Amino acid sequence: MFDLLDERGIIDLGIRKEATLEEAIMNLRRRRRHRSDILQEVERILDSVRSNIQGERDDVSNWKRRSGFRGAFSTNETWMMIREPNVQCDWSQRVWFTKATPKFAFITWLAMKDRLSTMDRIMKWSQGVDTACVLCKAAIETRNHLFFECSYASQLWEYLAKGILLGTYSINWSLLVRIVTSGSLDKKGMFCIRYAFQAAIYAIWRERNRIRHGEKPLPIAMLQKLTEKGIRNKLSLMSTRKRRGLETALQFWFQTRL
Ligand SMILES: [Zn+2]
Known part of the structure; x- marks a missing residue:
């Protein structure tokens, strides 16, 4: 505070330049009228600090x-x-919904933000990479291609979702996001389609990574069966735990198998 004052000012206030606030407020010299505005201001602040001090209480x-x-x-x-x-x-509540499987929700969240390292994105920082989709080898790998315009990926999505979505079934990313973030079905229907959406995204992304790391592609029929079995296990667990509105989710799932 006193850095602003010249030697003269310090003498006028009667306070050492190095004084602590405690020393300054203990300086009970009669208040003077100063010509300088800043000294008036210092006196005013010291008065207000003095009047706020409650001497009998410890600092907290x-x-x-x-x-x-x-x-x-x-x-x-x-x-x-x-x-x-x-x-x-x-859409945050639709990705991070109650009873979602965290690893599925995480990959879906990355896909929603278009932050998965698909080849169209890798191409921007790494020249000369092969950008073709490893699942169908017929198009550039992008988020929208993988989920689910790709001829391989769409077979998984169709297998899981067509019986639930019927007339609104689509392989278009924007339309699907609208469907899974809306509330167009009842509770068990919404749970099934959201869960299937995340399970399919996860399965396709995992399969894509496996092939990129040199493993043999899984026949689509096997990927369909494995993913569907995972969903059925989840729904079965929900039924036995009697989650409200989801008791008949497994039954509903069986009814929607084409
Ligand atoms: Zn493809």
Whole structure:
């Protein structure tokens, strides 16, 4: 505070340049009228600090909270106060839904943000790579191609979803995102289609990675059976645990098998 003052000012206030705040407020010399505005301001601030001191109480640390300063610390409120909040995206609840399988939801989340390392993206930072889809070898590998325009991938998606979506069945990414983020089916139908969507994305991405790492491609019939079995196991678990609205999900799944 006193860095702003010249030697003369310090003498006028009667406070050492190196004084602590405590020393400064203990300096009870009669207040003078100063010609300089800054000295008047220093006197005013010292007066206000003096009047706020409650000598009989020990100092305590307080945390800044939304409702003012409080003794208790809240990680939640502190995080909210120091971060720049973004508008919540409309599909987050649809990807991170209750009883989703985390590894499926994670890959779906990356796909939603188009952050999977598909060859169209790798091409931008690595020249000369082979960009062809390893599943069908007939098109450039992009997010929209893999999910599910690709002739190989679409067979898995059709096997899982056509019986549920019927007339609204599609292999177009934007349309599918709209379907799985809307609430056009009842609770068990929505759970089945969202879960199948994530299971299919995961299975296709995993198969794509296996082939890129030199493994033999799985016949589509085997990938269909394995993925469907995983979904059935999940639905069976939901039925035995009596999740409200999902007790008949497995039954519904069987009814939608074409
Ligand atoms: Zn393909």
